[in-house]
Amino acid sequence: MKLVLPPGWTPLPREFYRRHPTQVAPELLNRILVRADGRAGRIVEVEAYAGSEDPAAHSFRGKTARNATMFGEPGHLYVYFTYGMHWGSNAVCGEVGEGTGVLLRAMEPLRGLDVMRPLRPAARRDRDLANGPGKLSQAMGITGEFDGADLVTADRGIAIVSDGTPPPGVPVVGPRIGITRAVELPWRWHVPGHVHVSGPRRPKRGGSS
DNA sequence: AATCGGATTAACT
């Protein structure tokens, strides 16, 4: 199924991804993940994973069958399976061989909510459709079959595009979630004050986020 | 060949 973009929606170019994931990640905020069946959502929370320099990254210990996509061309989708039931979606970054990427953690559903709702039966409200990495993948129908899909050419009917909305000038940055190593690296970004983000949104007393 | 534990979620108390 060919991806037809609405007027004004343009795929992010290959060069956008060819940088360090900590540089790409905040600039993915407010971009749109779109599928050929019309489903689309605005990316509001992301996390960077930096390959061999990042003990929390799947790619830290080198290339394997599971993470091979991460070591390929930037701008492709790296999809992994975890906890026996969840899929995670990442945009591959950097240069070929580096194994870096950005995990898409949360999304504000924009289009095709009627398709997403039956896929997310546990979501009582629409804001629960994609406010977590596993939920986002489930709502968008992303499984292992999409591992390696090109987000620039949309060869498998999935892309990340800009609708002209810029990333937030001052995104909220904080520690990553759900990992046990290198937790201290402030490599999670989200759109300030956005309700469609995962995890704890409320700053700790005296905190800065 | 067997075990370990995870880039999570949902349903509990």
Add this chain to the structure above:
DNA sequence: GTTAATCCGATTC
């Protein structure tokens, strides 16, 4: 806040 669910890649034996 706690925990079960559930699979498979990675690591260990």
